[in-house]
Amino acid sequence: MNLLRLNFRGLGNPDAVGALRNLIRREAPAIVFLCETKLSGVEFRKIRGCIVEYDGVEVDNVGRSGGLACLWRKGIQCVLRSASVHHMDFSVSIGELSWILISFYGSPGIAERHLSWQLLRELAAQDNDPWVCIGDYNEVLFSTEMKGGDRAHWQMNNFRDAVDGCGLRDVAYERYMFTYDNGQADGANGQSRIDRAMANEEEGRRKLFRFEQIWVGESGCEEAIRRSWDVGDGDLFSANDSCARELKKWKRVSIGKILRDISVKRKKLKRLNEGPRDAHSVKERKKLVAEIANLLRQEEIFWKQRSRNMWLKEGDQNTKFFHRKASQRRERNHIANIVDGEGRVWVGREDVSRVAVNYFAGIFSSGQPPISKTFSMV
Template sequence: MVFLSETKLSDEEFRRVRACLDEYDGMEVDSAGRSGGLAFMWKKHIKCTFRSASLHHMDFEIHSDNGDWRATGFYGWPSVGDRVLSWELLRELGTQSMVPWVCIGDFNEILFATEMKGGSRPQWQMNNFREAVEDCGLRDVDFEGYAYTYDNGQEEQANRQCRLDRALCNEPLLELFPRAKMQNLTREWSDHSPIMLRLNRREMGEKNFHKTFRFEQIWVGEKGCEETVRNAWVDGGEDLVASLRSCADLLQKWNGNSIGKIVKDLNKKRRRLEQLNVGRRS
């Protein structure tokens, strides 16, 4: 599932984007010109029921094998003068059901002074956020990664960093998903870092089940793909099942030596970018 805020896209524009993502269903909240805009997307196999939406939230109920739970994407008012509206909305959402609930997004506020680097925050602003969180029976989901999810992009004394993006959940959700963990990912071009919530994390040493083979659309037209399929079909002989198995095996090997290598190189560069980002911020 994916929640996006500040998409700056109209309904029609975002529908065109979603049309390119065959595996996803979703809904969007129209932007106001080139500001605002929300989107919530989920894999088509996920059973999802729409609850409500506004310019600052999208609320859904998820029906999973673990049981029903609730996911809310939240975008807090950016203006300090309007921030009280964020906490009114959060409290209103908190009264609407007692099912396991996670609320994730950009709250445009911090809970504690330690969540800001450079500059300062009035205590009353943080208190208002904390009180709203407590009134809703929510708690901060533990996270991994760099502590600050927002960077104003300025250098030296003018640099400001905050943890504006987070996931909040109630106790029933942690009982349903006791391994839930947030991960703050590497910021590449936005002033906000993407965040990822993992609900069912495998522990170290647990069996990593074999991934089902899937033909990737990106392979079509790539040099070597057609030849790989042709060779696999010859190797399989007249046995259809053997030919399909051979095709899957050879395509996976070919992918690992071509496109897969590009992905590995890209991941290395991302890790290097993360090191440089953290180095600049320290």
């Protein structure tokens, strides 16, 4: 399951709305948190109405600032337990999995920040369920989480005390460490890690290969799958590994120039983000961001042309198409029922598991199964 949290600093212009739709279409998140929308509930619901695959709820802006919102994919149970201008507290359930998920927005004012930590402690004290807190805390835990600028030690100490008191630990992150950049050049540049995800239970998972639905129907995809099964020698696990390798190889050579250009430019942007902020690098960074945005628009047009779905309207930003036809489904797969070899339908976790185990046990004991039969059963 993947979550997306964004600080838009205003979601009232078409470019920002287009960027939101593009991110949702690309990442296919299960849940999206939005911060500083600067929109009223009525204004945000107009935007939400265009993202038809998601339900949602919002907290109004206050004057010209604030505004929180949450979107979740239909089929996920998200129950809002409490909300304020600084947080949204949800009970989330997907199948048998349930936990508490909180979007947090720390006070931007130093004088009021102690109230944010008090709120964090109150949220932690509500119950003993597993919980994840993802947000913009407007504070760092250590001075090493800053590049440029200065911060009083007592500010960081107060944040650390609140985090430790709540029993929270950082969720592992990838890519660039700093989440905020003031956009200035040279000595005036400041970067910090004020956004983070924390949880009261640390869980590590091996990154798995996942089949992308957008590959279905693409030239070469089926051939790559068949090649991998032809060399499987009847071993389901080795055939599965071979299939993953073949699909990765096929994806690298067939995904298209646009996606490769996006990847190259994002790597250049990453190097610029990690380097010094002189006038040249700031100018180059702005240029790269504009080029990446243009490539993303080209990619969107590309998929619209390939979709051949007449109901896909120009103003829809292809959200519907990608969430129905091409979105990666990130939540755990669930088998509601299964048909056994005699045509009987079984439901329930124990019966489904038993039928599946018996079927694959038969495969392993009877030599190489016909691929068509295996596909039809799966």
